[in-house]
Amino acid sequence: MTFLKSTTVALFTLASASSAFAQDVTLRFQHFVSPKSANPTYFMQPWADKIEADSNGRIKVELYPFMQLGGKAPNQFDLIRDGAVDGGWVIPGYQPGRFPEAEALELPFMTTKVGEQASVAAWKFTQKHLMDDFKDIHLIAAHMHGPGLVHKKGPAIEKVEDFKGLKLRGPSRPATLLLDKMGATPVGMPVPAFPEALSKGVVDGGVITWEMSPSLKLNELTDSHTDVSGDKALYNLYFIWAMNKDRYNSLPDDLKAVIDANSGEFASAWAGRAHDQGDVVGKQVMIDDGNQIGVVSEEETARMMALGEEVTAEWITEITKKGLDGAALVADAKAFVAESQ
Template sequence: MRKTIVAGLCGLGLTLMAGSAMAADVVLKLHQMLPPQATIPAKSLQPWADKVKAESGGRIEVELYPAMQLGGKPSDLVDQVKDGVVDLTWTLLGYTPGRYPKSEAFELPFVATNAEATSVAFYDYYEKHMKDELKDFHVLTVHTHGPGILHTIASKPITSLESMKGVKLRGTSKVINQMLEAMGATPIGMPVTAVPESLSKSVIDGTVVPWEVTPSIKIAELAPNHTSFSGKHGLYTATFLFAMNKDSYNALPDDLKKVIDNNSGRELARQFGRMMDEGDARGKAIAEKAGNKLIVLDDAETARWKKAGEPVTANWIQDMDKRGLDGTTLYKDAVALVEKESK
């Protein structure tokens, strides 16, 4: 009996030693605002975490915390990663208005095309213009979503510029809210996670979000009118940051830094953008299957919206100039980079 107990204890000890040997050297906490089934969490962040684990031989473990599980508001995410409350975050730069003004060039009316092209363009723009703005982070990549769509409740379809008058629309950022106001709407700022309840309680009449996020926030059933524009340019986009705490990165040994570096940068921006585009196709298909009203404004009407958006761009350039930045150059570079990648 004693031999059996000793043998059992020895076996348990070997099991514990094996388990300890297999434990990760580094555990990184990734915090973000959307549910795990949303496009980027499911199609980009989880695969990224799995790839980092595999390429590090299991020495890096990334723990994913979706839907603000670690506390705070979506606008807190940049400070959580900057201050080391979490190791990694994926977030919307527009949740902190005015803090990253150079990024706003991509939010201006009719700058963006599809998400893949615009994301690569935004990464190149970051490399050229934004490293000072994002100096508090170890940037893994930046990206955008695809052409922005207007989604509205059944009684308020957007069929022309005139139909925007007084419509309460949730906006994603300062610039997008200014654009909505210039086009006649009443902008209401809130994080995307608040949209379903706000629609169901008639706090808002609609929202600006890309197709890809619509399934996770029930847009097809809550806002069955979907308005888009002729041509390859969308009305707006939003800019995203995928970043690591600088101390968390600097604490890694060189070989693990290389794993992170190999899973960062321009091609990661392309991959995130591609997943956004594929998500757009899925979200649009759900709305079509539901029999919703998909409205595409014709060339003449789209031209009217472009004209209405020009003062927003002019005011943004003027605001950048007042900050000591060259607004004209920033805007022209954003447009040129998007056009280059969209050919």
């Protein structure tokens, strides 16, 4: 009897241990920037820590910067969809034309310069217009960054004519359309390629945020950083934080609930706020290194906005020919932005 009891206890303990082990989950999330940049520092890592804490240690989220798990930044959506990674950070605009409705949020002077506000708008817009596009993944957050500005070699931009002849990196199709409209030669490229392109003279500069500037060494590779006047951003970029759908569905309900509680508008606003925090730090680094900080006058900003309106009008015409209601998409984007202020 003692032997049987001991055997029964041992088998029960082993079964319990196996069951507990089966409930423990490690999720591998990938992104394409420095772990010291704003989103990984103020959103991704705190989010991962909160997931672990809220699950009482049953979920561990591992973060891999610089695409360490393989693939290229433009293919991140497919890597997540196909299960090559459990989750990660995606810029849909890195695949021009694939997610056309998302471009409405990226049109010139669409968003405010507050990333948190823009991100709340992005989440609401996503829920209304983009969930079909993202049906093959599990969406956690949709967000924007803070103000996008011009970083370049040489003096700061002062007027529209200063763009003429400049080769400038752009992160998305709407951004490159605006650069082209202002007389620059736009060069589309993902952020990891930007520093090398600058150092080799492939581009004269580009548009990106304050917060990314230190990790890209823009204090060394460029001389000036130019924002526009007013409360609207020259351009913005749309991001998603997402998970492989099958991996999410494989979780027990209580662990799905942990992910769900850290998703949606809450997580989107958090991600946008991370960029706002990073912008303060990044701008100060550029100032401390003695780089020129420029702000385009209100009069010249108005000229740029007029060119931006032309880009938007042309975008509406183009997107409508593809069977989408371009005017409605723009109207909804503007309404959600206004509502989030």
